[in-house]
Amino acid sequence: MSVPPGASLRTAARKAVEGGVRAEETLLYAYFRLAANPDQTIKPGDYEITRGMTPQLLLDKLVRGDRIVLAVTLVEGWNFKQVRAALARAEHLRPETRDMSSDAIMKALGLPGVHPEGRFFPDTYNYTKNTSDLAVLRQSLHLMDKQLAAAWEARSPGLPLKSASEALILASIIEKETGAHGDRPEISGVFINRLKIGMRLQTDPTVIYGLGDKFDGNLRRTDLTTDTPWNTYTRAGLPPTPISMPGRASLIAAVQPASTRSLYFVARGDGSSHFSGSLDEHNRAVNKYQRGIR
Template sequence: MGRKKRQGGRIRRTLAWLVLLALLAALAWGWYGFERFARTPLAVGPQRQLVEVERGSSLRGIVAQLRARGFTGAPELYWRALAERMRVADRLHAGEYALDPGVTPTGLLTRMAEGRVLQRDFTIVDGWTFRQLREALAQVPTLRHDGAALDDAELMRRISAPGEAPEGRFLPETYAYVKGDSDLDILKRAHQAMERTLAELWPGRDKDLPLASPYEALILASIVEKETGRADERARIAGVFVRRLQHHMLLQTDPSVIYGMGQAYAGNIRKRDLVADTPYNTYLRPGLPPTPIALPGRPAIEAALHPAPGDALYFVARGDGSHVFASSLAEHNRNVACYQLKHCHD
């Protein structure tokens, strides 16, 4: 009888040890699986994928989205355990995130905890008009279009620039934004960037310029911007216009006339356009036009403030993007005959 009891006790102890070993093996296997999950790349594929975390999303909702899109097959328990170990379970930020090939669950949770949302770029192109800028912003689906329905005056008021004419006031460069930002956010930043640029460059301008204010420099820079895209010509063309202002000559710049024509411009200027009086017809009205005619970039502003010296008062396009300059009307007329009318004489 005693022997049977001892045998039964040994069997129970053996079973208990076997159960314990099985539990330890299961725990070890689970731990191994969890650690492998934490450092194994998600199933993103060869191309970057995007995932958006809505405001108020829970960790469960985020994992459900990842599972639904096939990025992970791991159980929610693994994700929760990882988030708890990283102490980020309650610190995941809403926003749009880039899932690059090779990103791991640990890497993704780190990005979400730090709020490293996807940065997008919007580029304002040198020489755009404000109308073109507004049209370009309206085509960006990842922006909120808070300014789309506003007229220009109300839009300027909303970006803290009440009463300003908008043309020329926004610095062409590339601005980073995140999905859900407003078009007004970008416009405000571009407006502030232009203000800073003018404040930086105006004090170092050349002496004796016929420009009374940074705004007049902006107007001249916009003309330079529209007259040439060549870096090696900006200062020379600025010099021509500065000397014409100093000599009280009409600027006679076609881009200003075109701007004044507005939607009526159909691709070329006719004689009747040159005699139609608008505030921007520099063939009829002396001095600078009343506002900029485009958004000038920093190089054009620098050219307006530091025009090249010389005696040229005229220039004409060669047809290859460059210009030929002249100091007298007779010389200019010969250049026009040669390069515009193709009547060149040796």
């Protein structure tokens, strides 16, 4: 059953009967009037009606606001475009941001001028029918702020990161580099070592992000030399913004890197990475795992 905002007890009784409650509308309304406390109000929304539900159980549900709950999941590693697409597909989520630019969305969230990438925490968010997608984004934004602040507070000493925002950028790269939980601190250690000695990060996910819609799934050598603000082959240091939505494990890895001498890593092909401290060792690993040369 669906109860509109500002519904009276009489309206609630009518909607209940229309929704499938087996009762006379006048009798149900009379019961509501007798059983409801004067300070109790009916909460608007959509409610599940079950077989054999008593008038008292129904009234309790309406007063508590025990409405049908829907959910949308934002996945680790997604970019903001993917987040917006997921919200647009979500069932009964009001598309308040549909015609808004990214800048307008961030302004509506109270962060004018802030780039949206990486600013939202990947999780499953519950909502009721006709909730605004902006409300879900606001919840996700606040959760990322909380997770990022906690990670930054627990950071290791001596990091070449000037702020929590830089930690977020690094975490977003780590998120895209691996799905192996155990490799995240080691990958972070590689990037931290490179930042400390002024070596370029040279990480493919940043290049792909910089290509945007031009990326067709095949990263070419020419892409690595085509300069964009996010190309860490052509530019030193961190890119200007995050490139994805990092989860908690990547946030922690960014600020608590493994203590390692490694400066290189290459995917083994099984989801994990091989780490190397020298270029010669790295080239041998590339030949082994990427080119099949033993």
